Amino acid sequence: MTARIFGIAPSTRLRPSPYFEATRAEGVTSFTVYNRMLMPTGYGDPEGEYWRLINGVALWDVACERQVELRGPDAGRLAQILAARDLGKCAQGQGRYVALCDHAGTLINDPILLKLADDRFWLSIADSNILLWARAIADERRLNVTVSEPDVSPMAVQGPKAEDVAAAVFGDWVRGLRRFQFRHAAVEGIPVVVARSGWSKQGGFEFYLMDGSKGSQLWSIVREAGRPWEIGPGNPNHCERVEGGLLSYGGDTDDATNPFEVRLGRYVDLDVPDEVIGIAALRRIHAEGPRRHQLGVVLDGAAPVEPGFTWANIRQGGRKVGDMTTCVWSFRLRRNIGFALVARACAAGEDVEVVMGGRAVSGRLVDLPFVR
């Protein structure tokens, strides 16, 4: 196992993705761990991978976006109990971006919910254990529903040429899918759910592989079909997602973050039934106004920073007013940019200092996103 060269000790506690061998063959150079699964985070050419996403099409292993399946007579009711967003009008074959909260209104995940049938839903989750959470709620409330993690592993094609690639693989009907709409399909007998979705602002599709033994085969099919558009490997792109204002649950949130603080208020419906978890707290927070909000921060200086593992203090007049929760060199803006989770009183246009590695760096708060 040459995986050892990556510096992540092999262990059966972690899980390889069905695309593990395919990404190894592509020359993956680094990983992260997400939902206890290895996710590729780079192939050795950060800037090239970035421009491929902006100008062309990239192929991502995002199998770590695991599905939590709710199935049974009470599946729809459980979905609504878990998500503080009105799902009444969500049609079969349609997805919704939802905020999952705990009883205190604290954000615990921000999945895409897919309605496969009236009695079958998937939560395509960010990095926290919603399988455990959903089971706790279902069993405590004695709902008639089975909560499981099915053998479903998404890959994504993202970028302006992604639609052409998806059409080349599955047919021109994919061009008619609206945002978060999906359909069952198959290619060379491999069962897949095809959705217009993905964690970038460049547009694209996710292919939810429904047979984990076919990862390398599906990867090859998409790779071959994408050749005319010079498809290549990539991954959820730190730079692009910050430029585009996409939230990373667990990276940009802490153990006290509510949806209103991180621009997810528009996905919260306050008039959902009282049995929805956290709705009483969310109504109160909404009435009082959240204590923090999320802005962008542009740092002075033209030397790219390296990403770190920790938040950085943001100060005004020598006093801490919040945290920079992520920071990255923007290839389009040629500046270091980040997300600022700051006191409500702070506003775009104001000067701040960010304390990085013991040094104060000057910068300015701005509205998000950085790039439309």
Place this chain on the structure above:
Amino acid sequence: MTARIFGIAPSTRLRPSPYFEATRAEGVTSFTVYNRMLMPTGYGDPEGEYWRLINGVALWDVACERQVELRGPDAGRLAQILAARDLGKCAQGQGRYVALCDHAGTLINDPILLKLADDRFWLSIADSNILLWARAIADERRLNVTVSEPDVSPMAVQGPKAEDVAAAVFGDWVRGLRRFQFRHAAVEGIPVVVARSGWSKQGGFEFYLMDGSKGSQLWSIVREAGRPWEIGPGNPNHCERVEGGLLSYGGDTDDATNPFEVRLGRYVDLDVPDEVIGIAALRRIHAEGPRRHQLGVVLDGAAPVEPGFTWANIRQGGRKVGDMTTCVWSFRLRRNIGFALVARACAAGEDVEVVMGGRAVSGRLVDLPFVR
């Protein structure tokens, strides 16, 4: 951030431990991710690190064993609801190894529970989100308890010389601590809980640092105090724990494993109150007998295998009878050994085949542990 050389992409979604800088200075060469925190897994000399644990004393960063604190009038009741083991006789200052199960009796974590006071408990957890789980149960049952993750980060000293080192740091009173017993202490003003505990069979202590800003300082203090016993860096040791029969939750368990299948039956009390989660299912499983059980497997051949990320099929007479959930080269037995989660009908002494990398390797089932 030279952390990039480790091949784990820095991200604020992951957390460095308070000992991160100290372990970097020690020359850590690989990490894993555990409870979304980086844990060192090696310092470049696997065999040397192993023998240091067996014959001397090793210093481990196990801050990723996060604490879930239950605090308030209903803390004791919640602890008992979560753990299918009678806690009635657990005294203040005493810890207990407990099996946490979901409503189906499936194992979801195997923490050490520490009783700090009648209204204050810590669950020192393995790798799953018990913070989320405990909050779900507490809030669904409207218990008067606060569930949080305090600023508490264990380090461990393990090995036959560990007691001498702990005594050199904190005083000879530590020698009087029994297994899982603990006491509040301080060194150079740093608040610590000292417990006789640790994930090895060589004996030792865990120091629960209660101020995350003092990680490097505490590391240095213990390092200096341990110099007469040639203390050096280490980590939860894959080889030693398999030899000693220690379970790795999430590595040796799957989404259907109950405590009886993995030798944790002696930590389950079937006469706990009915409100304990999973107890009805556990009584039923116990009455019927679990379908699988855990044995050891010794493989033929003297060429060390490399650990992998996946379970391996175990076959008898060409038919699958279970899984090898972990495998390691034993420095003491000079054989590849592993854990076997196999059908109840399989017994120690029987021959098996293990399918590794497409190849069938012959071996034999044995009782655990391999080394006493």
